[in-house]
Amino acid sequence: MVYDPFSDDPADVRQHLNRRSRALFLRLRESSARASAKAAAASSGAAALPNGATATTVAQATAPPPVAQAAAPPPAPALPSPMSRLGSATTLFGTTVTVDDRVRAVAAFMSKNVNSPGVEIEGKLGVLIEKYENRRAVALVPVACETPLLPIANQDVRFESCVPEAVFAALNTALNERVTRGSRRSSSTAAAADPSTPTVTYARVKGMDVSYASRVRQTLAPPPGGGPPVVVRTERKVRIGDLNVLCPGWPVDFRFSASLEEPVAEPPSASTIRSRRQKDRLSYKSGCLSVDITTVLMTEGSSPDGPEVMSQEVEVEVDGDVVDLYAAVQAYREAEGRVGEGGERLLEIAAEMVATLRALAAVAAEAMAT
Numbered sequence: 001m002v003y004d005p006f007s008d009d010p011a012d013v014r015q016h017l018n019r020r021s022r023a024l025f026l027r028l029r030e031s032s033a034r035a036s037a038k039a040a041a042a043s044s045g046a047a048a049l050p051n052g053a054t055a056t057t058v059a060q061a062t063a064p065p066p067v068a069q070a071a072a073p074p075p076a077p078a079l080p081s082p083m084s085r086l087g088s089a090t091t092l093f094g095t096t097v098t099v100d101d102r103v104r105a106v107a108a109f110m111s112k113n114v115n116s117p118g119v120e121i122e123g124k125l126g127v128l129i130e131k132y133e134n135r136r137a138v139a140l141v142p143v144a145c146e147t148p149l150l151p152i153a154n155q156d157v158r159f160e161s162c163v164p165e166a167v168f169a170a171l172n173t174a175l176n177e178r179v180t181r182g183s184r185r186s187s188s189t190a191a192a193a194d195p196s197t198p199t200v201t202y203a204r205v206k207g208m209d210v211s212y213a214s215r216v217r218q219t220l221a222p223p224p225g226g227g228p229p230v231v232v233r234t235e236r237k238v239r240i241g242d243l244n245v246l247c248p249g250w251p252v253d254f255r256f257s258a259s260l261e262e263p264v265a266e267p268p269s270a271s272t273i274r275s276r277r278q279k280d281r282l283s284y285k286s287g288c289l290s291v292d293i294t295t296v297l298m299t300e301g302s303s304p305d306g307p308e309v310m311s312q313e314v315e316v317e318v319d320g321d322v323v324d325l326y327a328a329v330q331a332y333r334e335a336e337g338r339v340g341e342g343g344e345r346l347l348e349i350a351a352e353m354v355a356t357l358r359a360l361a362a363v364a365a366e367a368m369a370t
Contacts, residue, residue, distance in 0.1 A: 025156045028140040029133060090352075092178055092200050092286035093359040097351045102245070104337070105148045106256055107350040109243040110325070111333055113258035117326040119240065120259055122317040123357050125364065126161040128244055128253040138248040146254075147246045154242060159255045161313055163364065167252075168312035170367035171293055171360060175200070175284045200286045207232070208278050214271035216264055235261045250361040251368045256353075273302040288323040288349055289356055291316050316356050318349060325349065 090097060110121055128137040128149075137157050141147070149157070163171075178200045207221040208229060216236050220229035238260045245254040278297040283290055294313045299306045318325050328346040335342035 025130060025132065025140065025153075028142070029130075090198055090287075091356040091359050092198055092284060092289070092291065093174075093356070094198065095355050095359050097348065097355045099339075099347050099351050102146050102148060103347065103351045103354050106243065106354055107332065107337065107343075107346050109148075109241070109256055110258070110346060110350060111329050111337075113241045114326055114329040116260065117324075118260055118262075119326070120261065120317065120320070121256065121325065121353075122259075122315050123254055123256045123353055124159070124161045124316075125163055125252045125314040125357065125360060126159050126255060128157045128159055128246060128255075130157055132156070136253075138246050138253070141246055143246055143248060145249060147248075149244045149246065151241070154244060157244060159242070159244060159253070161255065161315075162311040163252065163314055164368065165312060167364040167367045168293060168295075168314070170363050171314060172282065174363045175282070175291065175293070176202075178286075179284065198286045200284050203283045203285075205281045205283060206279065207281075208276060210276050211274045212267045212271040213274050214268050216267040216271065218267065233263070234266060235263050237261050247361065250358075250365055252361050252364050254357050254361075275300050276304060278308075285319060285322075287352055288319055289316055289352060290319045291356065291360070314360060316353055316360070318353065323349060 113119065114121065129135065130137045130140055133140070179202045205221075207219055210218045210220065212218075214236075216234065218231050218234045221232045222229050240258040240260060242258075243256040245256070247253045276299045278299075279294050281292055281294040283292045285291075292313075292315050294315075296311050296313060297308045298311065299308050325346075328349060331342040332346035337343045337347070339347065
């Protein structure tokens, strides 16, 4: 079948894109196999590294030194560049928020998928796995830095949204340190004015999500006075879209998701329970974001006595109580993404989200390198 680039048939276009994606990953697998065979053939003459060391190592991240406060010079008149700093936003780790082309890809993803006030945006740490060979996709795709994948590639990869226990513990420690540092600086006026140490608030939430085959989810939580858990909300979560990001420089990849949680009355009477997720969540809020690290005990099937599988998850979510994401998206669309004409707020949200995920990935790299 010859593809007509001017075809108006959606099925025709979709079939062509699917073939392109599958062909790409097939060529990447073949290229990887040839490179492995070449390396194996040359290994007999290669010198061994001492003490079993590997050829590549992950550099450990270090915290930036505190910056002395000084009066800023008046800005020079210039057009905004792709790397422009927006406002004085920083992550909860105090890292600088800048805009680059990956940030613009995230902003474009938000602009495309946030079509109502209730849409939520979250970014997760995990690993992108190529389905055919069941290994990390960065081993096949020849990229050198963070690379968002087009939606056509999502059919060939899956995202495993969990992190090793050592990474989870390191993130817990790093985030707790930020809470402690913020509480210490709150008594000092000079320190409170330093944007490199933003205030971080902390909360712990325990509960259970019961998912039904009808895609309805009930969240249960213990009442304040004690007693058995009660239903606090019933909803249907609709996934709108995903943006997968390969991160060859980190031991983790990113996934950005847009979803809509629609309140419903009750699960259908004939609907069976698909899974139970017992959650112990630590939530850290700073700026317009919430960083959630969660220990999950999951039981598949309708029986609550089935085998439990434990996992640890890390996600960054836009805090709807702090920022009106839908309004920011509308302004971005009207400005066509231009800074200074209304598009800067969404870019700043996207930049803060990407910078926070990068800071979390740096902690993960340090934890896995030790």
